Amino acid sequence: MVYVTHVFMKIFGWERQKAEKHMMEVHEKGKSVLVREGAEKAEFYVQQLQSYKLQATMEPAE
Amino acid sequence: MKLVKQTQKGFQYELDREDADSLRFLVKQFPLTAFSPVDVSKTDCGANAVEREKLVNESLRAHRKELKRKARSLMLPEKFRTLDGKQFFRLSLGARETMLQILNDIRVESWRILGEPEEPDVNIFGLSKEKFKYYHFMRLAGYFEYHFLNLEEERG
Numbered sequence: 001m002v003y004v005t006h007v008f009m010k011i012f013g014w015e016r017q018k019a020e021k022h023m024m025e026v027h028e029k030g031k032s033v034l035v036r037e038g039a040e041k042a043e044f045y046v047q048q049l050q051s052y053k054l055q056a057t058m059e060p061a062e
Numbered sequence: 063m064k065l066v067k068q069t070q071k072g073f074q075y076e077l078d079r080e081d082a083d084s085l086r087f088l089v090k091q092f093p094l095t096a097f098s099p100v101d102v103s104k105t106d107c108g109a110n111a112v113e114r115e116k117l118v119n120e121s122l123r124a125h126r127k128e129l130k131r132k133a134r135s136l137m138l139p140e141k142f143r144t145l146d147g148k149q150f151f152r153l154s155l156g157a158r159e160t161m162l163q164i165l166n167d168i169r170v171e172s173w174r175i176l177g178e179p180e181e182p183d184v185n186i187f188g189l190s191k192e193k194f195k196y197y198h199f200m201r202l203a204g205y206f207e208y209h210f211l212n213l214e215e216e217r218g
Contacts, residue, residue, distance in 0.1 A: 002211045003166060010159070039114070043102070047118050050100050051125050053166045059105050 001027060007052045008034070011045065036061065063206075065213035072154040075213070082142060082149040088202050092133045092164050094171040097123045129167070132160045158210060165203045165210070172200035 001023055008019035012035065025032035034056075035045060042058040049056035063081050067074035077085065100122065102115040136157060143150045153161060175196045176184065189197055 003207055006211050043114055046102055047121050050122055052163055053170045057103050
């Protein structure tokens, strides 16, 4: 869990508290909506998260 | 394993011989499996999404190849210094991120080989010799991953 928090802080530049909140969501619900961005930026984040071997996808806004 | 020095440029760890040998052995195993493409979206099947997935997977494939090259250089003998029977291992900030990515890749791929078990369900006595090897890799990678991160946190 400390790994996931670290990766969120590293990639998104978040404070620990925010990173831990999303990490806990992933832990408890199996997923968390991390950011809402345009396609290009979202693609970049997916690539970054996957390079740390975290399963990440981007979905069109509802 | 102990964090003995932390600067703005990186970290220096003190490892006992057993940990140093285990780390060298583990990192040498990378990659455990061939690259497998990832799904970039669960719901978007449009032409743009297909192209996007292709690009992301090309990038990830190249990244993993680069990690393999870096894994070798991380474990070069000069990265370890022996003093009074203790081994000191240095990592720059960037090299630690590389190390974490390598360790987590080993941990996740081992877990997949084991059938993606919930950890408490792993009956190690029921594992074949081959699968026990991956169970060991998974635990070892988790151990080092945890310590590379937590030692920093403990020092604040």
